[in-house]
Amino acid sequence: MDQIDHHSLKIxxxxxxxxxxxxSDVTLRGYRNDLxxxxxxxxxRGASWLPADPETIARFVDDEAPTKAIATVKRRICAIQFAHRILDLPSPISHSEVHLALRRASRAKRRRPRQALGLTADMLSKIVAKCPDTLAGARDAALFSxxxxxxxxxxxxxxxxxEHLSPDLSSIEVPRSKSDPFGNGRIAYLSPATIGRLEHWLDRSGLHHGPLFRGLHTGKVPQGAMDTSSVRRLIKVAAKRAGIQKEEISALSGHSMRVGAAQDMLVAGIDFLGIMQAGGWRSQGVLARYVEHASTAQMHHRRWQQLAQRRASTV
Structure with missing residues (x-):
């Protein structure tokens, strides 16, 4: 690595x-990787990266687009914008050259983002029913619920x-989230079934303070919190144990519980505002992607039901 690269990395x-x-540390790590x-x-290419001119960024987008997802390209552009803003440099991102390059990239990538499979109430009940009567099983049932x-x-x-749980375990404080960077927090409410599973987990684990969900090693409860990637892994393992189809298991992710609950709320007739408040969403567009499959299925089932009723009334 030459002296210029050392200097750039220092900056x-x-x-x-x-x-x-x-x-957040996660955000800064992401910005660092993209920058x-x-x-x-x-x-x-012998071009300046900071400050960068619009033409350079447009060429970067054109080079990245054929091999990268459009979400990745846009994320890297956000990182470049961030660097210019923090150094009080004029942002090149709003220039028409960058706008047109992003439009070209978006039009070339017509594939929609893959949506995680929703872990709905029906699937949740199957998975929880197959959680073993062990310390790990008690944790997993409480975690999924x-x-x-x-x-x-x-x-x-x-x-x-x-400490975030209410004394009767009927609610829990979510102090910070991706859409709440300043930690205003929200209160989430827990069903009687979830309260029972949490009681069982707390009794089995002996936890009174600290992280609620933890990785287990040799049957012992460690001090630290569970790793984020473990949530996805545990869901897939539990789904396989419950006999869920292989194709569905591959589509499950750490977001599946969030997706499934939102879909169930829509089918239950709860409006968008209520779902947004319950899940801490700020954008209707993002929520719409979560629930679109449930919404479309519900629409068609209503259509078929009404058509059947109409035919029956004319007989």
């Missing part, structure tokens, strides 16, 4: 160091603490 690290506490990609791309009731992301689930 990048200083930039990110200034932002500690103002952004390293952009910096390396610019170095190979709490994830469904609270509509939490996996990162929010592993951040839950025993």
């Amino acid at each position: 990048l690290e200083e930039l990110l160091s200034r932002c500690k506490g103002a952004y 390293v990609v952009f910096k390396s791309w610019c170095a190979e 709490a994830g469904y009731d609270t509509l939490c992301r996996s990162s929010e689930l592993v951040a839950m603490r025993v």
Whole structure:
């Protein structure tokens, strides 16, 4: 690595160091990774990465688009915009060259983002019923149930603490989320079934404070919280144990409980505003992608039902 690269990396690290506490560590790691990609791309072409001109960014988008998902390309553009903003440099992102490059990339990538399979109440009941009568089984049943009731992301689930539970376990505070970077928090309510599973987990684990959900090693409860990636793995293992189809298991993710609960709420007749409040969504567009399959199925079932009723009335 030459001296220029060392200097560039020093600028990048200083930039990110200034932002500690103002952004989450996950966000800063993501910005760092994307900016390293952009910096390396610019170095190979003898172009300035900071500040970058619109033409350079447009060419970067054109080069990235054939092999990267459009979401990845847009995320990297956000990282470039972030770096310019933090250094009080004029943003090149709003220039028409960048706008047109992103339009080209979006039109070339017509495939819709893959949506995680919703872990609905029916699937949840099958999975929980097959959780073994062990310490791990008690944790998993409580984890899946709490994830469904609270509509939490996996990162929010592993951040839950025993102290966040109300005394009667009927609710839990979600202090921070991806859409709530300043920690205003929200209260999520728990069903009687989930309360029972949480009681069982707390009794089996002996937990009174600290992380609510933890990884288990040799049958012992460690001090630290469970890793986010473990949520996805545990869901898939539990689904396989419950006899869920292989294709469905592959589509499950750490977001599946959140997706499934939102879909069930829509089918139950709860309006968008209520679902947004329950799950902490700020964008109707994002929520619409979560529930679109349930919404479409519900629409068709209503249509078929009405047509059947109409035919029956004319007989």
